[in-house]
Amino acid sequence: MASMDDSLSAFEDEITYCARHPDRDTGLRCNRCERYMCVECAVRTPIGYTCRECVRGHEDKFYAGTMTDYALVAAVGAAGGALTVLLTMLVGGFFIVGLLLAPALGGALAQFALQLTGRRRGRHSGLVCAGGVMAGGLAGSLAIFGGAGLFTLLYLALAASAAYTRFKVSI
Ligand SMILES: [Zn+2]
Numbered sequence: 001m002a003s004m005d006d007s008l009s010a011f012e013d014e015i016t017y018c019a020r021h022p023d024r025d026t027g028l029r030c031n032r033c034e035r036y037m038c039v040e041c042a043v044r045t046p047i048g049y050t051c052r053e054c055v056r057g058h059e060d061k062f063y064a065g066t067m068t069d070y071a072l073v074a075a076v077g078a079a080g081g082a083l084t085v086l087l088t089m090l091v092g093g094f095f096i097v098g099l100l101l102a103p104a105l106g107g108a109l110a111q112f113a114l115q116l117t118g119r120r121r122g123r124h125s126g127l128v129c130a131g132g133v134m135a136g137g138l139a140g141s142l143a144i145f146g147g148a149g150l151f152t153l154l155y156l157a158l159a160a161s162a163a164y165t166r167f168k169v170s171i
């Protein structure tokens with residue numbers, strides 16, 4: 001019984017403080033690094049409370065894209081955008097085919113860009129890729145057709161948004 005009393009008194013006596021705010025007592029611990037943290041330092045995540053440092057560290061690991069990655073992603077996006085213009089022009093009046101083809105191309109080029117960069121992505125990879133698609137597509141249609149029609153713009157927007165969405169999925 002002695003051990004039970006000991007642990008009970010230890011629990012009552014021990015006052016713990018936030019690792020960043022030594023003047024604030026708290027019983028809350030980070031579920032990753034186990035440091036004590038006050039309510040202000042805690043971030044609620046789907047798996048419990050985590051300290052801000054751990055949340056940031058996790059994001060940095062997830063968003064490890066470099067400038068080279070951004071450049072690659074933009075280049076693939078631009079090439080994909082030009083390709084989208086060409087391929088959707090080939091299907092011509094088959095509006096439905098173009099509507100299906102454009103997002104498929106956008107998803108595929110984003111997938112390719114992810115593979116090329118070893119699945120690293122920056123915070124803005126999705127936007128960079130979507131921007132590349134629009135820029136490459138517009139430049140392509142200007143160069144080939146001397147302008148961009150309404151359908152071309154629609155197809156490009158579909159491809160760009162599919163590419164953007166693909167980057168948001170964390171696989
Ligand atoms: Zn932590």
Ligand SMILES: [Zn+2]
Pocket residue numbers: 018019020021024037038039040041
């Ligand atoms: Zn704190």
